[in-house]
Amino acid sequence: MPACPREKPTLSAPSRPRSSNRVTFAVLATGAGVFSLLQSLIAPALPTVQHAMHTSQATVTWVMTAYLLSASIFTPILGRVGDLIGKKRTLVAALVAVLVGCLLAALAPNIGTLIVARVVQGIGGALFPLSFGIIRDEFDASRVGASISNLSAVIAAGGGLGIVLAGPIVATLDYRWLFWLPVIVVALTAAIALRYVPESPRRAEGRVNWSGAILLSGWLVALLLPLSQASSWGWGSARVLGLFGVAVVLFAAWLVAEARAEHPLIDLRIMRLYPVWTTNATALLFGAGMYAVWSFLPGFAQTPSAAGYGFGSSVTGAGLLMLPMLVAMFASGVLSGRLAPVVGAKSLLVTGAALGAVSCGLLTVWHGQVWQVSVAAGVFGLGIGLAFASMATLIVHSVPAEQTGAATGMNANIRTIGGSIGAAVTGILVTGRLQPTGLPYESGYTHGFALLTLLCLAAALVALLIPARRASLQLRATGAGADRKETAGVAGG
Numbered sequence: 001m002p003a004c005p006r007e008k009p010t011l012s013a014p015s016r017p018r019s020s021n022r023v024t025f026a027v028l029a030t031g032a033g034v035f036s037l038l039q040s041l042i043a044p045a046l047p048t049v050q051h052a053m054h055t056s057q058a059t060v061t062w063v064m065t066a067y068l069l070s071a072s073i074f075t076p077i078l079g080r081v082g083d084l085i086g087k088k089r090t091l092v093a094a095l096v097a098v099l100v101g102c103l104l105a106a107l108a109p110n111i112g113t114l115i116v117a118r119v120v121q122g123i124g125g126a127l128f129p130l131s132f133g134i135i136r137d138e139f140d141a142s143r144v145g146a147s148i149s150n151l152s153a154v155i156a157a158g159g160g161l162g163i164v165l166a167g168p169i170v171a172t173l174d175y176r177w178l179f180w181l182p183v184i185v186v187a188l189t190a191a192i193a194l195r196y197v198p199e200s201p202r203r204a205e206g207r208v209n210w211s212g213a214i215l216l217s218g219w220l221v222a223l224l225l226p227l228s229q230a231s232s233w234g235w236g237s238a239r240v241l242g243l244f245g246v247a248v249v250l251f252a253a254w255l256v257a258e259a260r261a262e263h264p265l266i267d268l269r270i271m272r273l274y275p276v277w278t279t280n281a282t283a284l285l286f287g288a289g290m291y292a293v294w295s296f297l298p299g300f301a302q303t304p305s306a307a308g309y310g311f312g313s314s315v316t317g318a319g320l321l322m323l324p325m326l327v328a329m330f331a332s333g334v335l336s337g338r339l340a341p342v343v344g345a346k347s348l349l350v351t352g353a354a355l356g357a358v359s360c361g362l363l364t365v366w367h368g369q370v371w372q373v374s375v376a377a378g379v380f381g382l383g384i385g386l387a388f389a390s391m392a393t394l395i396v397h398s399v400p401a402e403q404t405g406a407a408t409g410m411n412a413n414i415r416t417i418g419g420s421i422g423a424a425v426t427g428i429l430v431t432g433r434l435q436p437t438g439l440p441y442e443s444g445y446t447h448g449f450a451l452l453t454l455l456c457l458a459a460a461l462v463a464l465l466i467p468a469r470r471a472s473l474q475l476r477a478t479g480a481g482a483d484r485k486e487t488a489g490v491a492g493g
Contacts, residue, residue, distance in 0.1 A: 021139055023196050025147060028131040029154045030189045031095050034182050035124040036158030037165075038098075039067070040294065042118075044166040044315045045175045052175065055111045058232050065228045066115045068420070070122020072224055072413055073217045078126030079409030080265050082133060083204040083402050088197050091130045095190035097123035099183060106179035117179075128155065129409035132396055136404050137200045145345075146337035148396055149389035153333020156388040160326035160381070163298060167316030204402035206263025213265050215254035220413070222247035227420040231427055266406050275398040276407065278466045279349070279391055280414045285459035286353050286387050287415035288422025289360060289452040293380055295423045296430060297363075298322065300445050301373065307435060309442040311370055324374045328381030329388075336389040345390040345397075350463040352386030355379055356456035364449040383456070391415075394466065422455060 042049070042063060050060040074094075082090035101121030108114040135147045169177050226233070226240040233239050258264040270276060298318040303310025313321065336348050359380035366372045391411060399407040429451060430444040 021143065021147075023192070024134065024138060024198070025151070027189055027193045027197055028091075028127075028134060029151055030185065031091070031098075031124075031193070032127045032131050032151060033154045033158040034185055034189070035098060035121075035127050036155045037162045038102075038121055038124075038182060039071075040159050040162030041166050041169075041178050042067075042162075043295075044163060044298065044319065045170050045178060048170055048175045049111075049114070053111045053114070059111055061229070061232070062115050063111075063118055065225070067118040067122045068228060068416065069221055069224055070119045071125030072122075072220045072416055074123045075125035075129060075412050075416075076216065076266060076406055076409035077208075077213050078123070079129030079133070079405030079407075080204075081208055081405075082126065082130045082200075083405040084206065084208060086203065087130045087133045087137065087200040087405065088193070089199065090126065091134065091197065092190055092194050094124050094126045094130065095186055095193060097121070098127075099186045099190060102179040102182045102186060106176045106183060125412070126405075126409070128412050129405040129407075132392055132408045133404040134197065134200065136396055136401060137202055138198055144396070145340050145393055148392050149337030149340065150334055152389035152392045153330050153336075153385055156333055156384050157326055157330040159294065160322055160329060160384075163294065163322050164319040164326055167314065167319045171316060202401055209258070209261045209263055209265040212254065212258050212261055215250055215257055216265060219247045219250035219254055220417075222250055223417065224420050227424045230424055231431065235428070266410055267403060270399050270403050270407055271410065273398055275394060275467050278462060279394045279398070280411055282349060282353065282387075282459050282463045282466070283391055283411055283415040284418035284421075285455050285462060286356060286391075287418030288425075289356050289456040289459070290380075290384055290387075290422075291416075291419025292422040292426040292448070292452055293360065293363075293377075294322075296426055296445070296448060297373070297377065299430075300367070301370075303439060307437065307439045307442070309367070309445070321370065321374060322377055324378035325381035325384070328378045329385040332382045332385030333389045334385075336386050340390065340393060344468055345393040346463065346466045346468050348386045349390035349394065349466065350460050352383040352388075352390060353456050353460035353463055355383030355386070357453050357460060359383060360449050360453040360456055364446055364453060367445070367449075387459075422452065426451060 046060050046063065049063060050057060053060075078090055078094060098121055101117050101119075101123070104120060105114055105117035108117055131151055132148060135151065136144055139147050166178065169175075169181070222243045226243040230237075230240050255268065258266055258268050271280070298315075298321070300309070301311050301313040301318040301321050302315070304312045311317075311321075332352075336345075339348060359376045362376040362379065363373065366376065392408060395408050395411045396404055426448040429448040430440045433441055433444060435441060
């Protein structure tokens with residue numbers, strides 16, 4: 001491993017002005033925010049898409065599954081590509097992919113084309129690690145922590161905003177406008193990024209380890225595909241069990257290949273750093289709770305009150321019920337950037353996970369009224385904002401600058417894997433026993449919320465294992481220009 005990242009001059013043309021941090025951040029926040037929005041924007045509209053395209057429920061779920069699998073593959077791979085060839089050019093390429101995917105989805109004549117479009121959109125998952133890397137490269141050390149927190153707040157809020165906006169957009173316009181609107185925003189963002197975002201002056205040594213990329217893609221697909229489709233395939237089916245077995249084999253092969261590679265795709269030595277693996281473990285557990293709440297709380301609200309619970313809300317009404325969560329997660333995410341230098345990112349992560357546990361605990365015993373669910377959703381939003389921002393901060397300041405893209409990409413992936421596991425297990429509890437009407441029993445949701453309470457509580461306990469380092473100290477040790485030796489010292493100290 002080289003002592004320090006190789007320095008290269010910025011690749012921006014001399015005639016292009018070097019942007020201010022504000023313009024750069026606006027571009028990064030818009031791109032990452034739109035991608036996060038696309039993660040949840042289509043979910044409430046799946047029944048509408050199914051009806052409009054005359055397809056089955058099992059087929060239409062691939063609109064979500066294809067996006068999940070594509071993002072899980074491209075997030076760490078293109079994060080590493082950005083570390084190697086330049087974050088700006090990779091960022092622009094990812095934005096163009098999102099643009100093409102949204103345009104194709106808006107024009108899709110059938111469900112097959114729409115699924116392909118979602119695969120193309122998933123390439124934009126790389127926007128997360130690339131954005132964090134650009135902030136680390138370009139911003140003053142004193143501003144890196146706050147900027148990461150603000151960007152994390154935008155990413156977290158984007159996921160919640162999709163649930164809120166989907167109903168009104170579909171009701172007022174058409175489900176195709178769920179893609180036409182992002183087309184306009186992403187096209188402008190890509191054009192501004194091309195001109196004003198500076199190219200990264202730091203590059204990692206080596207090349208893309210394509211064998212590692214193929215194995216990584218293989219075990220991610222073999223793991224996430226059965227998790228997302230098990231409810232329709234059956235948990236004991238040969239397809240599900242066989243894919244899990246393939247995932248184990250490919251994961252082991254990937255570990256061996258990366259350990260032997262001269263230039264690994266994901267440096268396992270970095271992943272083994274104490275603050276990195278503990279933060280990733282927290283991300284796995286907290287992601288399980290967070291994505292499950294996003295998935296099942298709207299469904300709970302839309303359940304007819306004749307079932308003995310629920311509020312019979314419309315898609316729009318269920319989305320508005322999530323509004324307190326959206327506001328709270330954005331506010332706490334922004335606030336965390338101001339608090340991190342005082343109390344440390346670790347404390348904020350512990351607090352965020354604990355708030356998630358409190359929220360799910362409230363939902364377990366306290367969900368009979370709309371205002372009760374709204375309060376619990378707001379508490380969870382506070383936890384999401386703190387956790388998202390602090391996880392990104394801890395990873396960025398624990399790895400060498402030239403590993404930022406790959407490391408933050410893997411953190412996002414691990415959170416997604418946790419979300420898939422949490423949603424799958426919660427789905428078993430919720431839909432395991434159904435009333436004669438076909439609706440879940442209230443006990444299913446109660447048991448599900450209780451499980452999510454335990455997962456968030458476990459995340460808080462694991463977060464306590466993260467080495468305590470004040471963000472201000474980390475910034476001085478790992479700011480722009482810090483070499484690998486200094487970073488490793490901070491991470492392990």
